[in-house]
Amino acid sequence: MKKSALAWLGAGLVLVGLSSRAPSPRARAGDPHPLMLRPGVARTISKSQFPLLLDFYWLRTLNLIGEAESAEKNRALYDFGRFLTDSDPRFWHAYKYVGLNVPFLKGRTYVNGDLASDLLRRGTVQFPSDLKLHLFLGFNLFYIEQKYVEASEVFRHGATLEAAPMWMAPLATRLLSHGGKPEEALALAREMYEETTDEALKKELEQRMIDLQVEVDLQGVDAAIAAYRQRFGVPPFDLAALQKEGLYTGPSTDSIGGTISIGDGGKAMSSSLERRLTLYGSGDSD
Amino acid sequence: MSAFNGMLALAVNGFRESRRNRVTVVVYLFAAILIFAATFALEMTVGTFERVMTDLGLGVISIITVVLTIFLGSGLIPREIERRTIFMIVSKPVARSSFVVGRLLGNLLTSFFVLVIMAVLLIGQMVVEGTPIRESLVVALIGIALEVLVLSCVSFAFAAGSSQFVSAVCCSGLYFLGHLSTDLYKFADRAKSPVLGFLGKVAYYVLPNLDRLDFKGRATYADPTPWSELGGSVVYAIGYSVVMIVIATAVFERRDFK
Numbered sequence: 173m174k175k176s177a178l179a180w181l182g183a184g185l186v187l188v189g190l191s192s193r194a195p196s197p198r199a200r201a202g203d204p205h206p207l208m209l210r211p212g213v214a215r216t217i218s219k220s221q222f223p224l225l226l227d228f229y230w231l232r233t234l235n236l237i238g239e240a241e242s243a244e245k246n247r248a249l250y251d252f253g254r255f256l257t258d259s260d261p262r263f264w265h266a267y268k269y270v271g272l273n274v275p276f277l278k279g280r281t282y283v284n285g286d287l288a289s290d291l292l293r294r295g296t297v298q299f300p301s302d303l304k305l306h307l308f309l310g311f312n313l314f315y316i317e318q319k320y321v322e323a324s325e326v327f328r329h330g331a332t333l334e335a336a337p338m339w340m341a342p343l344a345t346r347l348l349s350h351g352g353k354p355e356e357a358l359a360l361a362r363e364m365y366e367e368t369t370d371e372a373l374k375k376e377l378e379q380r381m382i383d384l385q386v387e388v389d390l391q392g393v394d395a396a397i398a399a400y401r402q403r404f405g406v407p408p409f410d411l412a413a414l415q416k417e418g419l420y421t422g423p424s425t426d427s428i429g430g431t432i433s434i435g436d437g438g439k440a441m442s443s444s445l446e447r448r449l450t451l452y453g454s455g456d457s458d
Numbered sequence: 459m460s461a462f463n464g465m466l467a468l469a470v471n472g473f474r475e476s477r478r479n480r481v482t483v484v485v486y487l488f489a490a491i492l493i494f495a496a497t498f499a500l501e502m503t504v505g506t507f508e509r510v511m512t513d514l515g516l517g518v519i520s521i522i523t524v525v526l527t528i529f530l531g532s533g534l535i536p537r538e539i540e541r542r543t544i545f546m547i548v549s550k551p552v553a554r555s556s557f558v559v560g561r562l563l564g565n566l567l568t569s570f571f572v573l574v575i576m577a578v579l580l581i582g583q584m585v586v587e588g589t590p591i592r593e594s595l596v597v598a599l600i601g602i603a604l605e606v607l608v609l610s611c612v613s614f615a616f617a618a619g620s621s622q623f624v625s626a627v628c629c630s631g632l633y634f635l636g637h638l639s640t641d642l643y644k645f646a647d648r649a650k651s652p653v654l655g656f657l658g659k660v661a662y663y664v665l666p667n668l669d670r671l672d673f674k675g676r677a678t679y680a681d682p683t684p685w686s687e688l689g690g691s692v693v694y695a696i697g698y699s700v701v702m703i704v705i706a707t708a709v710f711e712r713r714d715f716k
Contacts, residue, residue, distance in 0.1 A: 219634070219638060220520065220633075220637045221520065222675060223517065223678045224516075224517030224518075226513070227510050227513045227517075230503075231499060234502055234504055262679060265505055269504060
């Protein structure tokens with residue numbers, strides 16, 4: 173090699189050496205999304221061995237479920253779930269296991285609940301008569317996402333499926349009521365009461381309709397309490413205070429004769445109901 | 459009758475030679491290890507035991523038989539020419555076409571033998587694990603056998619006129635293209651240029667349609683395959699193979715070994 177060529181080589185190496193640097197911390201941190209193939213691309217490049225490729229990703233997913241101990245890792249689980257179910261919409265286990273494991277308890281609240289619901293929702297569309305997927309989606313919606321009205325819809329459909337547990341239909345009405353729609357819940361309970369031939373369920377729904385009727389009355393009082401609180405900054409001492417301000421003009425008893433009063437938490441209550449049809453007093457509703 | 463006997467002798471010899479070939483032994487070992495390794499993987503399949511077992515077993519069998527078929531089919535004739543052993547055969551009263559068909563049959567015998575061994579291993583393992591043996595699994599195995607048949611004939615057609623390397627590369631390429639032929643037709647259908655559309659459709663009919671011989675995806679969900687569809691695939695595979703054998707013998711008869 174000529175001396176000039178060696179000199180150029182040396183100069184080049186020096187320049188490369190001086191300008192080289194490690195990847196930025198951001199680049200090293202990596203994308204929270206795992207590197208995944210698009211389902212169409214994966215299907216095309218693996219064509220004859222596509223089932224094998226899907227199983228490889230399925231085993232990786234199960235592995236990830238085992239080691240998911242952060243919100244980011246659980247988020248990645250969703251990407252795996254989407255890949256599997258988009259590639260093979262009939263992959264029931266992927267909807268179920270990934271959907272159940274995506275939510276992550278961060279401190280005192282769950283994260284990734286919306287992602288889990290998304291996957292389970294896709295599962296219920298694909299398997300409209302699958303009871304388990306409806307149960308998981310409904311649970312996810314009301315417990316993790318606090319979307320009571322949608323959860324109620326899911327349980328309502330689930331209650332019509334074969335082998336549905338008896339508590340599913342009453343729970344649908346309870347969630348609807350808690351979602352701030354007691355009239356709709358009452359209508360739903362009536363509808364289900366007329367549709368069902370199961371005597372035990374009919375009995376359960378009869379009681380639920382009574383509870384819901386009272387709940388309709390109590391939510392009317394709750395609205396008056398909220399207006400009072402807005403006006404005076406504090407909850408009213410009793411029902412008479414609401415009536416005195418003209419905020420509540422209804423009766424002091426509910427539809428089945430129970431006495432309406434105002435509880436310690438500033439919520440209406442009735443002597444005819446042991447417990448209101450609410451789940452968690454401070455929960456948001458949709 | 460003597461031509462047939464000669465062909466048979468070549469086939470049996472080819473089979474014996476392949477069995478002596480270390481690659482075949484390695485393949486048996488590889489298949490056994492992979493299939494039994496599946497047992498450990500299945501520990502973590504969470505309710506998808508049958509699915510993973512079926513996919514893994516069929517996938518491994520398919521990969522091994524395809525690689526073996528291409529390797530053996532592409533190398534047999536070029537190796538005979540390279541080692542000059544071809545002269546010992548062509549100097550005898552054996553037609554070149556009989557030589558090609560005899561060698562091809564020997565090759566097929568080897569591939570089918572390996573396929574059957576692996577299928578028995580897979581089914582045996584499934585029986586041990588208590589997984590039901592479904593019709594779709596058998597259909598998928600028949601599909602793999604048909605694929606082996608077509609690929610063997612294609613590799614012979616290439617090997618009759620070229621080197622082992624060229625034949626192996628072309629045959630591997632055709633394997634991938636063969637599985638994409640349905641997509642090729644779709645692209646041709648969507649092509650804006652009529653010429654491209656026409657060429658795409660010609661390519662679809664010329665290339666081996668391996669997609670229609672692939673029933674592994676159906677075995678995943680134990681989906682049934684109508685016998686008429688399977689029969690059509692058998693006829694197609696035999697027809698395509700016959701065409702490839704004719705091409706292989708025509709090319710080999712014109713080949714100069716000097």
